[in-house]
Amino acid sequence: MSVGWEPVIGIEVHVELATQSKMFCGCAVSFGEAPNTNVCPTCLALPGALPVTNGKAIEWIIKIGLALHCEISEWSVFHRKNYFYADLPKNYQISQYDVPVCHDGWLDIDVDGETARIGIERAHQEEDTGKSLHMGEGGRIHAATETLLDFNRAGVPLVEVVSKPDIRSAAQARAYAQTLRQVIAELGVSDARLEEGSIRFDANISVRQGPDAEFGTKVEIKNMNSFRSLEKAVDFEIKRQIAELEAEGTIIQETRHWDEEAAVTTSMRTKEGSSDYRYFTEPDLVPLVVTPEWREHILSTLPELPHQRKDRYLALGVDTQTALALSSADTALRSLFEDTVGAGADAKAAANWITGEVVAWMRRESVDTIDVDSASVAEMIGMIDANELSASAAKEVLDGILRGEGTARAVAESRDLIQMTDTGAIESAVDSVLADNPDAVERYRAGEQKVVGFLVGQVMRATQGKADPKAVNGLLREKLS
């Protein structure tokens, strides 16, 4: 690969909203039911039927827009996007064109400790299509003997979020997709499940020679069903384009399909010229008006989002990497953290213990959820601070807490882990070790400093490891000097 190639990536995300009813009719949004049971004149495009906008869907796209720091259009319009397709009942999709509900926002993503701000071009409201089921010959369209149509999904509210071409690597593409999915999931507006297609990613990729060069010809890639395949597909496509260009070829503007098994992108049918959807204002609907009051109301209902949470954790003194991990961790871990801090524990220590040892314990024990008393964790952290627990003893105490053996103190006592803090007892142990090891004392006095380690070890052994090694060390040095 020659120097200077820079990938330029934009991602389009389709999010199916989990509203009760469809975008433009009263049919239920529900999956896995018998074909063509959630249908009506409107979503089947029977003659004469008309669309009526679902206010909940609009509220939810505004939620998404606000979470992505978008401007919300006070006035926006629906357009008809015209194309003939069997699973598109009206043979046009009601979508938005030049005035979307949300525009010009951003989303911060983190890759390898670096934060990148990815611009959001727009988020617009549209409707989903039905599904074609190709019967016979393995379900492939060209070999199918017949095609059945299921319109249960036709008209399900769909939000399309279009990023600016600000993404520069496959890893960033993946991080963007994951971060966006998490935001959507936390807003509670979609199931946001990749496997079920309730959130779908397409990537537009081009490469250029350096950051100042003009954008190259872009290729759209589709059919990535996991974050991993998105990353692999983007990576493959970047390399393919560079190889094409270096062989002095050119890039054709086209749509390519990610073949998961073969791990390659392949050209889908290339349309001659760009498709002309003949957009025009949807005359069956009136312009969509979002009053400042409505916008404010929706803003007030937004939950705390990962990036806000991260900032709050940083302000509590949690270090950056831990704050990042914790802010996107699952709810159980986050509330354990919040409650532990609420019970008086130091935030930084609590975050470190939870993202470190608690997560490691869960992985070791192969459990995916925990039910733990946060007060015990806070108590454990307090005992560490008070030198009652050594770091290694604390891990054992945590194990006991996670196994439900009782409070931190109860576990520490029953497992006999409390550090000796009685200076008199430690001092007598030190004295007897010094008395028993005159050689070592001699060597130390002759300048062999490292012998202290040996002596500390002896004291620890004598106290069955319960003395605070720091205290022992200090005492030894004091007595030896």
Add this chain to the structure above:
Amino acid sequence: MSLADLTITDAAAGLRAGSHSSVDLTEAVLERASMTEAEVHAYLTIDREAALDAARAADAELAAGEDRGMLHGIPIALKDNMCQRGVETTAASQILAGYRPPYDATVVTRLRDAGAVLIGKANLDEFAMGSSTENSAYGPSRNPWDTGRVPGGSSGGSAAAVAAGSALGALGSDTGGSIRQPGSLCGVVGMKPTYGTVSRYGLIAFASSLDQIGPITRTVDDAVAVLESISGHDPLDATSWAGDYPDLTSEIDAGVAGKRIGVVSEFAGEGYEPAVTGALSHTLDQLSDAGAEVVEVSLPTVELALSAYYLIAPAECSANLARFDGMRYGLRVDGETTEELMARTRARGFGPEVIRRILLGTYALSAGYYDAFYGQAHKARTVLRTEFAAAYEKVDVLMSPTSPTVAFPFDAKSDPLSMYLSDVCTIPSNLSGDPAISVPVGLDGRGLPIGVQVMAPAMGEPVLFGVAKTIERLAGFDARPAMVEELA
């Protein structure tokens, strides 16, 4: 005089006075149809048994004192682009041959709620595209005044039925004059309400931003009665007006004294038959004598209205008619691929005028042409609205001929452009969304009816009906087609 020739107002009064029943009215209308349909062909479907059932039910309710109002027990025809559950609804197209909707249009629901008796589905130009019913895939309707001539269109079947006595009133739809022009050509009242005041839910769309359902009746009072029962907010139509509706009768007997009436100066001259312009001047003289102030008003942009309309309406129809693809209902012509199936179905299912307009609209919306055509048309529409609004600062209503000509012979306008010119006076009100009405005022030398058009600002139905009723009274038009005179 047959019961079939009563006005709705008189028929309703007779029902309550016990002089006849709804079954009597319905039988009279069905009998009239049996005598005139072979010549007039106003209907595509007549549902005789269902009509009689509805009439019997209405009689029982009225006898029990459950009075649903003016339309209770009155036989009404529906234009066949309005969906009626279980009744074949084709929009006069082959592509919907045999199609029975599983639901009622909102206007149908409202007529049922008002106790009206639905007689059948009236003929029209295919998908309401035309001004003569010659574009019906099931053959044209003929004008009861002269069966060698067209009834106008596209609601020609509805107007012909009301003129012939095979319905006491009818619903039509008006996209560019499709209620008013056939009303004028058939000597009946045709009224297009303010856009958004009558639900379009269940109306098979031609051009959504222009389509409006309205009444075709024998009198202005009857038009008010029908409109009262079908208008009002409908949550199923997002473009339906959700605010207050005026009282349609508040100015019905107010006369025209002190009213300012503007005559649109652009609607005269070449192409206007002298009898038509003569009838309008005569009406204006009468109004003036009755105390109205008649002034000339120039609306220069109406000269562009026809061109703008023939871009906007086809553009919208190109998308509205995309759903007729052979996949879910209606005609299907098989093909090797889905695309071929759709293309063959549409090529066979649509008639030439529908195909012409779909192509025109597709072209007007295409990349590279949008700004020059569809975009410009929208600008013209906006300017036209401004001009109308400015005119209504100065006058209460505007007037013009409804149609430049009286009913014309079949095949007289085989060139599409000359046919499009029939709607030159009516199209501007569709572009502006304002209400307008055609009132019959007299006959030309050949005995063919002539109508005049009154236009009012949006939600100006009360003044519109008031002026229309005055015109009706002053004109004293009571002529009937010869075929009706013979049967009556």
